[in-house]
Amino acid sequence: MSKIKQSMEQLARHDLRSGFQSFMQALRGILFGTNLEKGGLLGKAVIYFLLVTFAVLYLEPLVYMISTSFKGFSDFTDPTAKWIPKDPTFVNLKYAFDKMNIKPIFVEGKTLWQNLCSSTLFNTATIALPSAAIQVFTCAIAGYAFGRLEFPFKKTMLVFLVLTYIVPPNTVFIPLAWIYKQYNLLNSPFCFIAPAIFGQGLRSGLFIIIYMQFFRKIPKELEEAAALDGIGSFRFFWKIMFPLAKPAMITVFLFSLVWHWNETYLSSLLYTTNTTLSVQIAKASIPPNGMELNLQPVQMVSGLLFILPNLLIYLFTQRLFTESIERTGIVE
Amino acid sequence: MKKTITIETRKKFVGLAFISLWLVGLILFWIYPLVYSLFMSLNKVTIMTDHLQFDFVGFANFKKALTQDAAIPNTFLQFIQQTVLIIPIIVVFSLIIALLLNQKFKGRGLIRGIFFLPVVLTSGNLINTLVGQKQGSISFLVSVTARDTFSSLGPTWGATVNNILANFLIILWYSGVQMLILIAGLQSISPSVYEAAKIDGANGWEALWKITLPGITPFIFISTVYTIVDQFTLTSNPILKIVNDTIFGSNMGFGYASAISWLYFIVITLFLAVSFLIFRNSLRGMRR
Secondary structure, three states, rough: HHHHHHHHHHHHHOOOHHHHHHHHHHHHHHHHHOOOOOOHHHHHHHHHHHHHHHHHHHHHHHHHHHHHHHHHHHHHHOOHHHOOOOOOOOHHHHHHHHHHHHHOOOOOOOOHHHHHOHHHHHHHHHHHHHHHHEEEEEEHHHHHHHHOOOOOOOHHHHHHHHHHOOOOOOHHHHHHHHHHOOOOOOOOOOHHHHHOOOOOOOOOOOOHHHHHHHHHHHHOHHHHHHHHHOOOOOHHHHHHHHHHHHHHHHHHHHEEEEEHHOOOOOHHHHHHOOOHHHHHHHHHHOOOOOOOOHHHHHHHHHHHHHHHHHHHHHHHHHHHOOHHHHHHHOOO | HHHHHHHHHHHHHHHHHHHHHHHHHHHHHHHHHHHHHHHHHHHEEEEEEOEEEEEEEHHHHHHHHHOOHHHHHHHHHHHHHHHHHHHHHHHHHHHHHHHHHHHOOOOHHHHHHHOOOOOOOOHHHHHHHHHHHHOOOOOOHHHHHHHHHHHOHHHHHHHHHHHHHHHHHHHHHHHHHHHHHHHHHHHHOOHHEEEEEEHHHHHHHHHHHHHHHHHHHHHHHHHHHHHHHHOOOOOHHHHHHHHHHHHHHOOHHHHHHHHHHHHHHHHHHHHHHHHHHHHHHHHHHHHH
């Protein structure tokens, strides 16, 4: 600002040439920034423009999904009601809620568990919650071994760890599906929980690497101090190292929960008679003939019902997600 | 002397104790099924009432998939073409967004939250319905002129490019985690390097090419690997659909499905190997 004033003064003194020069210099400073850290206005504007444009594009499908969900028969074909339905209706929601089999159907003569399994929400929740909780523990143990301890063939095992992440799960799960079938274990959350217990669940390889990198960063002195105090290795892990890994625990739990919730391929393979929410949305969204329903709103509302828990979790833990990678220092 | 050895062995036992659970899991839930699957891929597997019957057929399943079943080589080829294009798109996009988000400005947290949001939404069937309702595209990319321009690339590549453009937004949706990895990478570059460059008279553009990009090359590599693995495990992936459909098919079944799975695994390995080769030189430079 002071530079502009100066240039104005120079102009007033009819010092046209130097006045113009310093004015341009000042303008350039404002627009492009004077040094590396302080970006100019123009730079800021470009950044905002690009980011806001992309952010709007990014959110468009979600907004479309929400608005279409509440569109009735007339609103759906009305172009003036593209984003905000004129006459919002819950017909689609009610229809989709029933078709999604969210509520369990109780049948006489079946056990409580069998009855509850008729609910897709119950199936998804019994897969996602226990698996995520178990992965927090078992991946921590394996990650600690890889990050801090010595054992025979550690380098080879590390290669295997990376391979478990890389090999597509379908290669492994085809024979597993048959083995589960032999023991009558299909259609139960056991299919997901059992591998999780042994650190081989959904994306366990990635989670173990997260823990491994986290434990590696903790200073060595901690172990030495513990050894001097005579704390055993297992107590040391459980009382000191594991609680320290809180950022990694949160990251693993949230990602595991969301990924198990969204998982479609394995659940369609392993749940043959009952289904999970993620599979059911494809089946639920076909309205019968003769009903005053459009296909698209029903599809959108079933999708909305399905992602609602994830959206709510994300709304409240957004920072835990977006800061997860910096905080755990996975990449180093 | 004797005592140090016992401490060493003790340490190894502790390590073994901690890894044992994972090791058992590796054998039960990974090596065993993997070997089983390899074995099945070399056999004609018939499902009997209570067991599977194996007839050794060698590489017949693979041969059949590659030469007789026209749908499979086509699907693979299409999928490979598509992935070759999608991976750089995702990595470059997440790099651009990471560079922008690494600047200091108001509302950064909110915008970062928006860009990461799709990670909690990308579920197979949901994505399929959104794509089905043409919500996966950015309108100006699917204009008629654009379609005509790319169709002139020839029948295979033209169709692939147009298919990607029609789903462009959804493809960008898969860049959330990579973006975070790259932001973390950008923040690992010490500010003093930039300061030194500034004193030497470098401008922002030069700093980007000479400091920032070389500095985050390992992170770009990690993002690329993540993208490849992610793209290969998508449920919307046509090859996984074939595998799923064949497993319980009456005449082909497990053996054939396993063979396709192994082919699929070979393709993903090739992708990872190529990306490793591309990044090899810059990675070697980074490791002191």
